[in-house]
Amino acid sequence: MRTTTLLSAGVALAMLACTSEESPTQPDVVGDPAPAALSLAAAPNSWKPRAPAPFGADIFGYGLGMAPNSAGESIVYTFGGTSDEEDLTGLSIRAYNVATDSWTGRLSRVGVFHSNGIGKIGDKLYFSGGYNEHSSTPFSSNALWAYDYSRDRMIRKADLPIFSAEGVTGVIGGKLYVLPGACNGNGWPSPGYCAVEQTRRFYRYDPATNTWVTRRRSPHYHRKGAAAVVDGKLYVAGGLGEQGSEVTDLDVYDPSTNSWRSLAPIPAGGVASGAALQGQFYVLVQRFDGTSPGHRAYAYNPATNRWKAKAAPDFWGSVTRVTLDGGSHLFTATGDRSALYTP
Template sequence: MVFRNKLYLIGGRRVNPVDVYDPATNTWTAKSKTPLELHHFQAVVVGDAIYLMGAMTGPYPNETPLEKIVVYYPDEDRFDFVHGVPESRRRGGAGAVYHDGMIYLVGGITNGHIDGFQPWLDRYDPVTGDWDVLADAPHARDHFQAVVSGNRLYSIAGRTTSKATNEVFSRVVAPVDVYDFKTSRWLPESECPVLPTPRAGNMATVWQNEVIVGGGETTQKTAHNDVEAFDTVSGTWRSWPELNRGRHGSGFAIVGEYVYTASGSGNRGGSPELTSIERLELPVAKPAPSSSTTHRGRLRTATAD
């Protein structure tokens, strides 16, 4: 998560301090600890606050969705519990985006890693606390991130986690669900892209007209280092440079001329927990029309494990 040109690492297993990275000085600063164990959320910036949406607490595999939304105020280094989440819509591992004054929460899972994956879409007003239940997405998914490009929400990657059937990592979701804010409708599946490398626990961001998806976990032991970009104008995919270290459970953040990622887990599941941070200089050149659609390279490592 980026706030005022600094990277914020918030939450994770156990109770952890907020770690803040300043790219201008290449230094980390530890701030206050979270008020309880918080994980499996996607954070969004609203004004001077960071909203932790779709958070869960507790140990694997019986994590519990929070009853209230947690907000962190970076200027005050302070956490607060604000509005309640309707009991029937509580879940974690969902995608969250901020658009036109509202926070949209999509997908998620109601019962830790056991079961209860959902296609839900809700609109939350961070000022009044009002919740609106919107039309379900075409696909249920959890353990993913959502982004906004233009006037559309992209619900991308993830899986339908089912510890109940011993299918925690395998049920990845390849189709991308696209919600059009102008029409308040989900696009038909025939008009939506399909993720070339399905994975969950991924990072996602938007750069220019591209939706960027990277990292993640599947049934393979090591976390994914693949980074793929969907051009929302041409409707085509291309490969971006691979991560130096595959990871999941982290995020992408753009500051200045670089996209950053930090921390996360290096293998499927919860370990090893990484302390490294990487960055990729922008822009990432597109291949010439006559060349391959795959762009190769490596992200630069800003600090080591």
């Protein structure tokens, strides 16, 4: 997979002007992480291949969102994607039924890749930002979309305040929290653009009023990082920082106080994806520094402020929590591969 460096703009005017990005703050780190050794043999801590995703092996950059169907089965939806080999976006949404281990196509299309993540509110899945196809001007988006999965319909909502991509999203109290990873600087100082590429700006969207508000900035950069909501707080870990450096920081946001706190760093930083499972924050990490293994997985326990190494799949992709036979699992997919994790 390549690391996208071209930053750009979406299709509508942004709502707020960006200001210069100051250096990241450095709160005290609390606690020590557990050793980072991986064990792939222990069962039931294991991954099992599932039905191949209906994309080419070279397709990447699509996100995953989960919503149950009328029978209560977990359905995972794919959003966006692109290819190194050609200028390809506008991929149709695909739906994966965990219970039947089968994929079906949808009519709706998503014209971006590497969005700011997906969150479920009510009967819709929301996603914002992302890169448009490579030849487009502008190259990144500030659009917020709500996908009505029961009707297979895309609904445009109020634009995100900045043109951005490669971020993370969480849902708390029926509101969407978005931490973009990269902001477009090509149009600076026009509204919606940024003076520097990485961003720590943080926003909350209220679907009841269709409005965005600015929240306190995150302490660290988390471009292409991992996020999940555990016990009403947003946990964000890993990703990339300035000049593509691997980030190991773990930051947690408390909406009741509009404040961040930095906790035990993840044992290995890098491009990451995450989900909440059984009260813990699970993170899949992809490393590009030649270390072995290149794919790692960790679980963070908020009660102990400790990380524990877990079995990792033999590929890296977006991840989401699903249910199967009454139990909670993780599902990941990229290209034409997918896998299910049993904790």
